Amino acid sequence: MIIGFIGFGKVSQNILNLLKSDDIRFITSLENRSAKTIERIKESDIEILDTFKDVAVHSDILISANSPSSALDIAKKYGKYSKGIYLDLNNISPKTTLEIDRYVANLVDGAIIGKIDFPKPVLYISGEMSDRLLFLNDYMITKKISDNVGDAAILKLLRSCYTKTVSAVLIESSEIAKSHDLEDEFFEILSLTEGDEFKEKSISRINNTLNNSKRKSEELNEIIDYFDENELVMVKAALKKLNQ
């Protein structure tokens, strides 16, 4: 079996490391890649072809893991050469996934949860062809959601809906605690019921949100836009909180 990568960031590199076995050949290309990516590719145990077109043509599974903004272009450009499974792992909206589906014959949309360098990342997949990827369970936990392309992207959005809104709750509650000089006690008292790691996890969430508030706001807007049939009181409040 041949697995090809278009895009070779940390996600691709870690998948390759998890899947390494005598049964699988890995291929990619250096075409138009940055110096950093070329270095990462050369560090990895992967064959290098001249072009991504070649990679697409020769792969049984073609993995697209790039920046969200380039996902659709890549599908348009190389999807037509892919004869096997096209696994899209980009962090894109369900709408983009459905658009990609128009350019790709055997699309599976996937979401990797947790950090990819987690001890055990979990891959959620959806789409009719996803059954053919369940062999990946030999290497990493792989769960099929449904036959509907787009469900993995929706699930990622639902997850985001919870985590980003909770981050806004944490920001607000800890601000009030701080203004009453009870910030340490606030985290401590919640650790009793929320678990020992509550403080550390919460502070990391708060800082991550505040340091990337522009991107987080965009992602909240995407959620509001996609789930427009639901009344999103809390998500809209989170967006307001981030823009304060």
Next chain:
Amino acid sequence: MIIGFIGFGKVSQNILNLLKSDDIRFITSLENRSAKTIERIKESDIEILDTFKDVAVHSDILISANSPSSALDIAKKYGKYSKGIYLDLNNISPKTTLEIDRYVANLVDGAIIGKIDFPKPVLYISGEMSDRLLFLNDYMITKKISDNVGDAAILKLLRSCYTKTVSAVLIESSEIAKSHDLEDEFFEILSLTEGDEFKEKSISRINNTLNNSKRKSEELNEIIDYFDENELVMVKAALKKLNQ
């Protein structure tokens, strides 16, 4: 040492069980108590005096653990007879705590966190006299917050500010997941990062909030009222969500 109880619900009963030792005598009264409370008192190893006035007069530590609405009346009625520490464990607002302070000489305000029948409940206390209760650490974890009467009540409110708002986030996110037929997957995917008990804990929070939405709304209103100098975007949204 003599510890007296005004109010003998589960909180008082469990404190008595935790504190049981040869060094401590426990007293209470059956005066105007319900049949259920009288039964609970008779089950417990506690001396019964004729009146709560007697209980107040004879206690080194007088514990008030009643319904929030009766906390102030009890302080007015019996606070003047208490010569030792008056430990208020009622679930009351910081404002009520400060009002009680006007009727009671040696007030300590306390908050028990987690269910009282937790394996290890934690008692937070504040007020100048709270140092004299630190011996309770021999029996249950007891933490002094500060010399300010009211800080334990504020801390309880801060805790509530987080937990009640997160409940509203859970209600909203799981509703959206349900409307996309991905409710199980929603809980499962979050368990990966939020911990194995996430689903069970979340469903219990959601049900608890929905089944007591009137009381939860009142408590959110109390939070909004007390922290009126902070801009409460998320808490106000939670109130709106509960009243949908």
